[in-house]
Amino acid sequence: xxxxxxxxxxxxxxxxxxxxxxxxxxxxxxxxxxxxxxxxxxxxxxxxxxxxxxxxxxxxxxxxxxxxxxxxxxxxxxxxxxxxxxxxxxxxxxxxxxxxxxxxxxxxxxxxxxxxxxxxxxxxxxxxxxxxxxxxxxxxxxxxxxxxxxxxxxxxxxxxxxxxxxxxxxxxxxxxxxxxxxxxxxxxxxxxxxxxxxxxxxxxxxxxxx
Amino acid sequence: xxxxxxxxxxxxxxxxxxxxxxxxxxxxxxxxxxxxxxxxxxxxxxxxxxxxxxxxxxxxxxxxxxxxxxxxxxxxxxxxxxxxxxxxxxxxxxxxxxxxxxxxxxxxxxxxxxxxxxxxxxxxxxxxxxxxxxxxxxxxxxxxxxxxxxxxxxxxxxxxxxxxxxxxxxxxxxxxxxxxxxxxxxxxxxxxxxxxxxxxxxxxxxxxxxxxxxxxxxxxxxxxx
Numbered sequence: 290x291x292x293x294x295x296x297x298x299x300x301x302x303x304x305x306x307x308x309x310x311x312x313x314x315x316x317x318x319x320x321x322x323x324x325x326x327x328x329x330x331x332x333x334x335x336x337x338x339x340x341x342x343x344x345x346x347x348x349x350x351x352x353x354x355x356x357x358x359x360x361x362x363x364x365x366x367x368x369x370x371x372x373x374x375x376x377x378x379x380x381x382x383x384x385x386x387x388x389x390x391x392x393x394x395x396x397x398x399x400x401x402x403x404x405x406x407x408x409x410x411x412x413x414x415x416x417x418x419x420x421x422x423x424x425x426x427x428x429x430x431x432x433x434x435x436x437x438x439x440x441x442x443x444x445x446x447x448x449x450x451x452x453x454x455x456x457x458x459x460x461x462x463x464x465x466x467x468x469x470x471x472x473x474x475x476x477x478x479x480x481x482x483x484x485x486x487x488x489x490x491x492x493x494x495x496x497x498x499x
Numbered sequence: 500x501x502x503x504x505x506x507x508x509x510x511x512x513x514x515x516x517x518x519x520x521x522x523x524x525x526x527x528x529x530x531x532x533x534x535x536x537x538x539x540x541x542x543x544x545x546x547x548x549x550x551x552x553x554x555x556x557x558x559x560x561x562x563x564x565x566x567x568x569x570x571x572x573x574x575x576x577x578x579x580x581x582x583x584x585x586x587x588x589x590x591x592x593x594x595x596x597x598x599x600x601x602x603x604x605x606x607x608x609x610x611x612x613x614x615x616x617x618x619x620x621x622x623x624x625x626x627x628x629x630x631x632x633x634x635x636x637x638x639x640x641x642x643x644x645x646x647x648x649x650x651x652x653x654x655x656x657x658x659x660x661x662x663x664x665x666x667x668x669x670x671x672x673x674x675x676x677x678x679x680x681x682x683x684x685x686x687x688x689x690x691x692x693x694x695x696x697x698x699x700x701x702x703x704x705x706x707x708x709x710x711x712x713x714x715x716x717x718x719x720x721x722x723x724x
Contacts, residue, residue, distance in 0.1 A: 303558075341524060382618065405505060419526065422568045427507065454712075460691075
């Protein structure tokens, strides 16, 4: 057996401590060093930020959910092989290479967590919100999901069981929430507007139309 | 047996604070820069996702706990850049040289970002290891939760789910084994399963008798039950 203990970050002299302590200055310092050596291109950083700030986000997942609510064949295909189906809509890439969609029913509510880090389906939901990456959510979602749901204002009936999906591998999960009542005549766009980010993580429910 | 990041089931963290659906993607400008520097540095090709996760997990527990999310990313990245010899401590001190780096040829260019992000990096690989379990079968996770190739090494079996009996939900295919890949020991792909556990198998006081937790677990994390 080899020892992992010789790695520099196990050494008391942690290299990251050589950077300025203030977080914004740390990032700036590292970016400057890497840029000066030609290892990163600041214009590429701008492009990455723009992608996740403006182009990729929960609107992608909402479109998938709305389609599944409208089209039973699409829904069946989505539940069978989500990676293939969402890639057909143009949603594929980093942190979404292996997608699984799970369906909420009156009998079972699903919710997603990553207790070990922050795994999240980027191409469909974008960058995770702060709470998803918090110690409190990571620690508690698996042990007391109903108390966590209550903190989001969600109370489930006692006949509904909760299944929590801990994303321990490269599989990324998206929840297909139940279609709200009173939405029968709505088109895909109107339905997509009801689908919240949290409803696709499983900590919320879709908006009920007024 | 594991490290500070393995917090599933832990007590004492307080409430979860929900956020607006319409809040900014990056609540501070430097958060976006931290994410972008980290993503762009991946394209230098000096590590894989498992090595990167392990670098964050190897932060001192006191640092891991006090750092905000993107501070962990930057600290992990900085340590990796030194460990892999991309940068030197003098570079971090500001006294390194400014000459073009031999790896600069690999730097991600702005015009290649869209293609690079949408290409992704799938983790499924062919393997000669046959699937040992089928959906519906009872399995038990190994105990303790620990890397069996490298002492103190990376693993994706959380402590809270070790030594627990569950049922295979589905076979996901065959995937790179993080316990090996995080330490440069090869991708060692093997069957990966979703396994469901009754909450009562994991916790002494589950909230509801019907509640369950599903984890994605590699075949070597499992034995027949």
